[in-house]
Amino acid sequence: MMKIAVFGIGGVGGLVGGALARKNEETYFIARGKTLEAIVSRGLHVESALLGDFTVKPKGAAESAGDFGVMDAVIISCKGYSLKEACRIVSPMVGEDTLVVPLLNGVGVSDMMKPLLPQCLLADGVIHVFSHIEEPGHIVQSYGPCHVIIGMKGGERPQKLDELAEALNGAGIKTSVSEDILFECWRKYLIMCGNSVVFCYYDGPAWKVREHADYKDTVRAAANEIISVAAANGVKLPEGSADLCAENFMKLAPETVNSLYRDLSSGKPPQKTELDHLIGRMIEMGRAANIPTPYHEMTYKRFAPEKR
Structure with a gap:
């Protein structure tokens, strides 16, 4: 049985x-x-359309990782702005043979983590799920499936990847191992970051965005910026991806927003959102590849004009 730690509940x-x-x-x-x-007092309560309704206590729960020893696998699930601190906290649990898997938004996450962790088996991961905190210690997944994809940036397949996938599948979380995890990361990033730009650009939920006659052009433009930067980084997204983004945006429920727009529009300080981790990172990668990213630039400057 694998010894597994999860950071960020x-x-x-x-x-x-x-x-x-x-x-x-x-x-x-x-x-x-x-x-x-x-x-600690009453356990973690989960209401899930996929897994049912249950309460569970882990073998150990703490704020510090120092008492738990070295793990076989560590799953990091946090906001991008907390990634540096997360790596610092979990480092005592990480040995040379520990598999570390980030399950958070963004691309190139393992590259950001590498200088922050001891030598280990550092993977990348993607999760497709709709779930949220109802209150501390109470998690709700009210609809939809849950699919995790994990893999090594270089395409290697150490045994622990399959062992973790087996543990997750055995727990009811559909998990697959990919030999091209960067493609999977960029494919999710295209939707997550692209939609963030669109919601911020029009300053509202899906219904408000769709009131503008040109919204599909904006969705495609933001998507094409990401597609171009992905290609410059060696990842070719499928033909027609920008058109598919526009079609999918048309199908969103009227009140739909995503977490970054919700955080920014509610007045959270930009540094306490994923603005830098998602949109700021796209701008940086675009500049490194000499690819213009004007829609991402406009969005970033609106919420953090003093930084760029």
């Missing part, structure tokens, strides 16, 4: 960690504040 980490803790006795949570208090 939010919408994603709570669902994945809860599923693992129910089936894998050697599961540990790294959490803090009211979330940690809730887990």
Whole structure:
């Protein structure tokens, strides 16, 4: 049985960690504040359209990783702005043979993590799921499937990748191992970052965006910026991806927004959102490849004009 730690018991980490803790006795949570208090006192409660309704306690839960020893695998699920701190906290659990898998938004996440962690098996990961924190220690996945994809940037396939996939599948989280994980990361990033730009550009949910006659052109333009930068980084996204983004945006429920726009429009400080991790990173990669990213630039300057 794998010894697995999950850092960040939010919408994603709570669902994945809860599923693992129910089936894998050697599961540990790294959490803090009211979330940690809730887990220690009454367990983690999960309501899931996929997994059912259950409450579970991991083998260990703490704010610090120092007491748990070296893990076989560590799953990091946090916002991009917390990634540096997350790596610092989990480092005592990471040995040369530890598999570390980030499940958070963005591309090139393993590249950002590499200088922050001890030598280890550092993978990349993608999760497709709709889940959220109802309150500390209470996770809700009200609809849709959950699919995790993991892999090594160079295409290697160490045994622990398959072992973790087996543990997750056994816990009810559909998981596959990809030999081209960068493609999977960029494919999700195209939707996540592209939609962030569109919601911010029109300053509203899907219904407000669709009131503008040119919105499909904007969706395609933002998508094509990402597609061009992906190609410059060696990842070719499928033909017609920008048109597909426009078609899919047309199908969104009227009140749909995404987490970055919700955070920014609610007045959160930009540094406490994923503005830098998503849109700022695209601008940086575009500049490095000499590819203009005007829609990303406009969005960034609107919310953090002093930084660029």
